[in-house]
Amino acid sequence: MRLVYFGTPEFAVTTLEKLLDNSSHKIIAVVTQPDKRRGRGNKMIPSPVKELALKHNLPVWQPTRIKKDKETLELLQKSHADVFVVVAYGQILSSKILNMPKLGCINVHGSILPEYRGAAPIQWSIYDGKTETGVTTMLMDEGMDTGDMLLKAYTSIDLFTNVEELSLALASQGADLLLETLTQLQKNELKPIPQNEDLVTYARLIDKVDYRIDWHKSSLQIHNQIRAFYPHCITTFRSQILKIMRSLPLTEIKTLDLPSNLRKLSSLLQDLETLFGEIGEIVKTIKNFGFVVQTSSGLLLVLEVQLAGKKQQSAWNFVNGTHLQLGEKLS
Secondary structure, three states: EEEEEEOHHHHHHHHHHHHHHHHOOOEEEOOOOOOOOOOOOOOEEEOOHHHHHOOOOEEEEEOOOOOHHHHHHHHHOOOOEEEEEEEEOOOOOOOHOOOOOOEEEEEEEEEOOOOOOEEEEHHHHHOOOOOOOEEEEEEEOOHHHHHHEEEEEEEOOOOOOOHHHHHHHHHHHHHHHHHHHHHHHHHHHHHHEEOOOHHHHHHHHOOHHHEOOOOOOOOOHHHHHHHHOOOOEEEEOOOOOOOOOOEEEEHHHHEEEEEEEHHHHHOHHHHHHHOOOOOOEEEEEEOOOOEEEOOEEEEEEEEEEEOOOOOOOOOOHHHHHHOOOOOOOOO
């Protein structure tokens, strides 16, 4: 089939790669968000999808507002595409655009719909402590992820998985599901299923305030926040910003199948259970691991950090490098 591909971030790259490797379909063009200024040099940086498209000499269209961009709308109309494939593009498509391709617009969404409609489904599923998620392909309509569902694929989330790792897994899973969806669409084998509005939840845009760690939450809630918004979660140490990159809620040790590098912690559990301090207080350091912080409910072992202006490092190296003292507080 003739396809136009809409996508922007790294999550959308894997699907485009697999489509390019599949000789059954032809990518006519790629639509992506305009280049943005990023980094210390404030240079104009293309999206990951654009970079891949240019490597394959594909036409790239980058409208600022696709609904009102006459040139892009005309190009889309003249493409005579069978399907528009949309993966984390970042703009809402109008009914005019949705009605252009012969067989419709298919979206790959990073959740099991109707749960987590919206901009950040992967992050909020981790934040909420979900143990399972997946991807859904759907026929797009004018709403935000409200279209009829086509195919679904599920994957588990363990307590050590962060958003980068889960995104990679779902991107690969979504690419395979999209290819299967296109195959069934060609054969007229798909049966679109309306979403149950009673089961809808939303994954709103992430705000910088979401990165701030509140030690009045439980150790499990904070741990989920750290891995959901990796690598951005912050606290304050000695009046400096400290990023917490990796952690372990010690209240969960009994129920976890710990990785080999953390199994030694199980033997320390009895000693750890007697620890208690004020909220945000560092109550213990554990050699070769890191430091333990008191939360409102349970203890959180911090395993990896980054102090403002410094490189990412193990929490144990941080303990030694800062001569951290028991009783100091994170705020």
